[in-house]
Amino acid sequence: MTRPSEADGTPRAPxxxxxxxxxDALYEAGLPVHLLTDEQRLVLSxxxxxxxxxxxxxxxxxxxxxxxxQAHGEIAGGALF
Numbered sequence: 043m044t045r046p047s048e049a050d051g052t053p054r055a056p057x058x059x060x061x062x063x064x065x066d067a068l069y070e071a072g073l074p075v076h077l078l079t080d081e082q083r084l085v086l087s088x089x090x091x092x093x094x095x096x097x098x099x100x101x102x103x104x105x106x107x108x109x110x111x112q113a114h115g116e117i118a119g120g121a122l123f
Contacts, residue, residue, distance in 0.1 A: 062087035065094055071101050 062084045068075050075083070089097065 065089070067094060067098060071098050072105075073101060 061080060064075055064083060064087055068086060078086070
């Protein structure tokens with residue numbers, strides 16, 4: 043996922059539309075930041091570099107096992123997850 047764009051296709055300025063700016067790394071990691079509330083965006087915008095690194099590490103580890111979890115969910119009908 044990339045940072046949202048303006049109507050002319052240029053990247054929207056961080057924090058556009060009155061929302062707190064988010065680190066580009068969150069968009070680059072594919073986090074669904076477009077679904078976040080303003081309060082959630084505020085929390086993420088205030089992360090330290092260390093906290094951001096931990097969040098991105100967790101996201102990458104979850105992504106690494108995603109196909110296995112999805113397969114279990116499909117096979118078991120999501121009953122176990």
